Amino acid sequence: MFDCVALVGATGAVGRIVLDQLHARKFPMRRLRLLASARSAGTKVRYGDEEITVELLEPSAFAGVDLVIASTPDEVSAEFAPWAVEAGAVVVDESGYWRMDPKVPLVIPEVNPQAIENHQGIIASPNCSTTQMVVALAPIHAAVGIRRVVVSTYQATSGAGLAGNVELEASVRASLDNGSHTPSTFQHPIGFNLIPQIGSEKESGYTSEEMKMVYETRKILGDESIAVCPTAVRVPVAIGHSESILVETKKPITAQQARELWDAAEGVTVVDDLDNHVYPMPRDCDGRDDVFVGRIRQDISSESGIAFWCVSDNLRKGAATNAVQIAELLARKAVASS
Numbered sequence: 020m021f022d023c024v025a026l027v028g029a030t031g032a033v034g035r036i037v038l039d040q041l042h043a044r045k046f047p048m049r050r051l052r053l054l055a056s057a058r059s060a061g062t063k064v065r066y067g068d069e070e071i072t073v074e075l076l077e078p079s080a081f082a083g084v085d086l087v088i089a090s091t092p093d094e095v096s097a098e099f100a101p102w103a104v105e106a107g108a109v110v111v112d113e114s115g116y117w118r119m120d121p122k123v124p125l126v127i128p129e130v131n132p133q134a135i136e137n138h139q140g141i142i143a144s145p146n147c148s149t150t151q152m153v154v155a156l157a158p159i160h161a162a163v164g165i166r167r168v169v170v171s172t173y174q175a176t177s178g179a180g181l182a183g184n185v186e187l188e189a190s191v192r193a194s195l196d197n198g199s200h201t202p203s204t205f206q207h208p209i210g211f212n213l214i215p216q217i218g219s220e221k222e223s224g225y226t227s228e229e230m231k232m233v234y235e236t237r238k239i240l241g242d243e244s245i246a247v248c249p250t251a252v253r254v255p256v257a258i259g260h261s262e263s264i265l266v267e268t269k270k271p272i273t274a275q276q277a278r279e280l281w282d283a284a285e286g287v288t289v290v291d292d293l294d295n296h297v298y299p300m301p302r303d304c305d306g307r308d309d310v311f312v313g314r315i316r317q318d319i320s321s322e323s324g325i326a327f328w329c330v331s332d333n334l335r336k337g338a339a340t341n342a343v344q345i346a347e348l349l350a351r352k353a354v355a356s357s
């Protein structure tokens with residue numbers, strides 16, 4: 020049982036779901052505090068039957084806090100996480116700032132829970148597009164080894180926060196009314212459109228979002244030899260990232276064997292009956308915590324590969340749920356060592 024947990028970023032799209040999850044999963048804590056920038060400090064936020072007033076995020080705010088769960092932009096995390104660690108708290112961080120720091124474990128509880136053992140105060144939760152892919156890849160990698168992954172993403176507008184969904188709605192309405200809407204969150208109008216750019220150019224023509232899928236996948240699976248070729252695309256869907264994934268394996272594997280591995284895997288639900296038009300779709304995965312796989316088939320273009328379709332609620336398993344599950348691992352570890 021934690022004496023005091025602080026949630027940083029409680030008023031954002033992910034923070035709201037972290038609050039719901041802490042309550043729904045009866046997270047073991049005596050007190051919850053909410054911290055945010057001056058813009059949100061003073062706001063009242065509902066937590067179950069309580070109303071909690073958001074306090075200002077400043078160094079002294081972490082006195083007496085055991086655990087921090089944070090969903091903030093990278094630059095905010097860069098500043099506040101050291102304050103929290105200095106005050107003796109453990110930080111579960113959803114931003115991108117700490118993920119590739121060699122001293123920071125990057126954790127998906129179903130995949131590499133053991134990595135939390137080596138934390139030095141900060142534990143990072145992966146990017147949403149990486150998390151769902153790696154949950155699906157992990158059982159295949161453990162069984163037959165993965166050589167290469169080719170992935171195209173279809174990412175929901177909520178990946179860009181509440182502003183992304185406001186912009187989706189405004190853009191769709193403007194298109195229907197034959198009007199125009201000037202985008203501010205995305206590079207182009209997102210209504211009735213697809214935008215093959217998420218993030219900024221990072222290296223060799225790949226974006227920052229795409230390179231996260233390369234580096235984070237290798238770190239979580241603990242295998243620097245895995246080759247990943249990603250294309251990240253923003254689509255006019257509010258919630259639920261989808262991914263078309265082709266995996267080249269070291270040893271051959273049949274579609275049936277892959278299906279059996281996923282059936283047995285924690286956190287994965289197989290939804291796969293093409294004859295009856297059954298496969299995962301964002302509408303059906305919205306509000307659910309699992310990673311859904313379907314359209315499972317052998318790669319007809321190579322000797323050893325599997326192609327599949329993977330969908331998950333980007334705000335849940337892609338962010339809030341994964342962070343709360345990491346916090347639950349820490350809670351179990353604290354009980355085991357007391």
Ligand code: 2RA
Binds near residue numbers: 147148228
């Ligand atoms: C996005 N992956 O969808 C990002 C959010 N972390 O924009």
